[in-house]
Amino acid sequence: MSAAHSTSPLPGAAPAVGITVEGLSKRFGAFEVLRGVSFTVQPGEIFVLMGPSGSGKSVLLKHLVGLERPSSGRTTVAGLDGADPATRERVRMALVFQAGALFNSLSVYDNLALYPREHRLGNEAAIRDRVMRALQILSLENAVQKFPAELSGGMKKRVAIARALVMEPQLLLYDEPTSELDPVMSATITEIIATLRQRYQVTSIVVSHDRDLALAIADRVGILMGGELIFLGPPADLRNPTDPRVADFLNPRIDLEHPRFKHLET
Numbered sequence: 001m002s003a004a005h006s007t008s009p010l011p012g013a014a015p016a017v018g019i020t021v022e023g024l025s026k027r028f029g030a031f032e033v034l035r036g037v038s039f040t041v042q043p044g045e046i047f048v049l050m051g052p053s054g055s056g057k058s059v060l061l062k063h064l065v066g067l068e069r070p071s072s073g074r075t076t077v078a079g080l081d082g083a084d085p086a087t088r089e090r091v092r093m094a095l096v097f098q099a100g101a102l103f104n105s106l107s108v109y110d111n112l113a114l115y116p117r118e119h120r121l122g123n124e125a126a127i128r129d130r131v132m133r134a135l136q137i138l139s140l141e142n143a144v145q146k147f148p149a150e151l152s153g154g155m156k157k158r159v160a161i162a163r164a165l166v167m168e169p170q171l172l173l174y175d176e177p178t179s180e181l182d183p184v185m186s187a188t189i190t191e192i193i194a195t196l197r198q199r200y201q202v203t204s205i206v207v208s209h210d211r212d213l214a215l216a217i218a219d220r221v222g223i224l225m226g227g228e229l230i231f232l233g234p235p236a237d238l239r240n241p242t243d244p245r246v247a248d249f250l251n252p253r254i255d256l257e258h259p260r261f262k263h264l265e266t
């Protein structure tokens with residue numbers, strides 16, 4: 001165990017990894033969620049994946065960490081097959097789950113220490129250093145002894161990110177990191193994602209509905225709709241979208257005269 005390993009949650013030693021998604025399709029029974037999705041993410045890039053609820057964003061992320069298998073097509077992570085369990089042993093990747101997925105019976109400290117203990121990443125003192133550093137990066141030192149039920153929504157999101165950092169990931173996947181947060185906390189989490197990439201060159205894929213986040217930190221954006229990528233490009237191109245589906249998604253019109261409300265009238 002190197003000294004750097006024992007003290008730092010993200011030493012920057014491991015190179016960032018690139019991702020390819022090639023003709024990815026996924027069916028659940030007769031329902032085709034993803035239909036031939038293709039894109040690449042460069043090492044160290046922040047790629048923001050947007051799209052309506054139910055469009056398959058979480059399903060796509062799960063393919064990248066081997067939690068779902070493609071019906072057809074493939075994903076590669078650092079050139080290795082994303083569906084092969086061995087890839088997860090070779091590339092350190094962390095998924096920050098949509099709902100946090102913290103263990104409610106464990107304190108914040110023990111939630112963070114779980115992975116390094118299971119993978120024997122040093123003795124308890126080294127693990128404590130690693131955990132405390134991750135908590136410090138997320139300004140969570142005061143929450144170390146708390147249990148998930150005692151945390152606010154924003155704190156849970158930050159604990160989930162801290163738990164991912166403890167793995168020293170080369171690839172960080174965030175599923176809706178700013179949903180259910182107030183604008184100030186959303187901005188803080190957005191800054192954290194950008195800072196982690198800047199400091200450690202972690203390849204980052206962020207699933208989000210948050211247009212401000214995408215415009216502020218994405219190198220490139222993809223928009224999933226109807227199982228297909230209807231937009232792939234730099235965030236600047238979202239300011240004046242040419243595709244009406246993209247425009248409607250980003251700037252939905254509130255229409256109180258919509259026919260769906262007619263039956264409410266007496």
Ligand SMILES: Nc1ncnc2c1ncn2[C@@H]1O[C@H](COP(=O)(O)OP(=O)(O)OP(=O)(O)O)[C@@H](O)[C@H]1O
Pocket residue numbers: 028033051052053054055056057058059060098
């Ligand atoms: N294991 C599964 N079995 C069957 N259907 C599934 C499964 N996982 C996801 N789905 C379906 O796939 C579709 C896409 O789900 P997904 O969770 O990827 O949506 P999403 O884009 O992440 O939406 P949201 O923005 O609400 O999180 C949904 O219709 C969902 O019901």
Ligand SMILES: [Mg+2]
Pocket residue numbers: 057058059098175
């Ligand atoms: Mg989702």
